[in-house]
Amino acid sequence: MPKKILIAVLCCAVAVAVAAAVFVMPQFEKSENTDFLMNTVVNARLEGKGSEETAKRIINRISELENNCFSRTEEDSDIYRLNKEYSANLSEETKSVLLKALEVCEKSSGAFDITLAAVSDLWNESGQSKALPDSGNLQKAVEASGFEKLSINGDNATLQTGAGVDLGSVGKGAACDYARELLEETEVSRAVVSVGGSILLYGEGDFTVGIASPEKGSSDYIATLTLPSGCVSTSGTYERYFDLGEKRYHHILDSQTGYPVDNGLVSVTVCSQDGLLSDALSTACFVLGIEEGMKLALDYGCQAVFVTDNGEIHTTDGLENLIDVTDSGYTLV
């Protein structure tokens, strides 16, 4: 009799273990994939059923978007062909991104501009040669640029000669949107997908996102945001730059002058449900400065954090209770 009880108990234990393995363990499934795409680090951290396969699909999708749509250097991409031939048939993805980006260009009165490829090229060359670009060449590049020189009719885009499209300020955020599209088709319960500084937060509950320190020699964060699902992007002077003498020349350019924006800001972080918008607005708000930038973010129903070079942190009202300043060198104003 006791043996029978023991056997029964063991059978139950085995049944419970098998049931747990079949029904419960997939919920604990976790996966993390990292790759180098869009000239940055892409990291997909997923939890829930099908995590491993979905993480791979996300990385593949972002690679596909880069190679076929957004890249300026891949010969098969829409943007490469558009910049080379000044006219190109667009994929649905590229068309959608260009239309949304152009709307931000218009709403920001050109503070945000996706047609500054020629200007960016001059600064990239400067970064390598460690010498400022020739002011005459810079002026010519500025005159050749301008979002009004890009038009989209149906599936076709045309560009005036000399202008060039650079989706560096929207592509990473757009990639987050396409990652979310994939996640919504799965049973993945929670995910954090980082495409450089653009981050997709997916799933139930809150997420904690650090805002990177702008200090040279620091890989730390200065504050954290507690956020529900959505997207977050940051534009900062410390991301891509070169120093010449005492001055730092960063990659956020004034579309009017062609020079790096110098307005006392070191970074702007934008939170939005839309990845492309968070990415585009982080640049637009940086260029516009605190007052005008806050207005633009709020016009789009987004929230923003502005960090100044004297350690001040300004936020839109919606983030006041969600931000925690963790670095004593910074003060919430």
Added chain:
Amino acid sequence: MQKIKLLKKSDIILAAVIAVACAAALIFMSGTARNLTATVSVDGEVYEVIDLSKVEGELVIVTPTDPETVIKASKNAVWFESSQCENQLCVNSGKLSRNGAAAACLPAKTVITVEGAEKPVDAVTY
């Protein structure tokens, strides 16, 4: 009356071992680590995992990348000491000593991430 002994001493020991193993598995699955751990990844693959609490003196890692990077670790800190890359942004990232900190050398496709016991941030936007 004869007493019926349902469980032997060995059964109790076995149950205790299973309980401890389950607890260990749960802790492992929840990703809880007691100390700071640095993970060095090259081209998306884990190249080296360092328990930063156990580093004595300085640990030097030279990545098999082009450009080559030299990564150093000391107790509770890790950093890009040098890199043959042009922009040196990785070296300028400084020391990583906090849970959730990360630095990357894009030309070398090398990433260092630090994770630890306190609740890490889910991500850092930069």
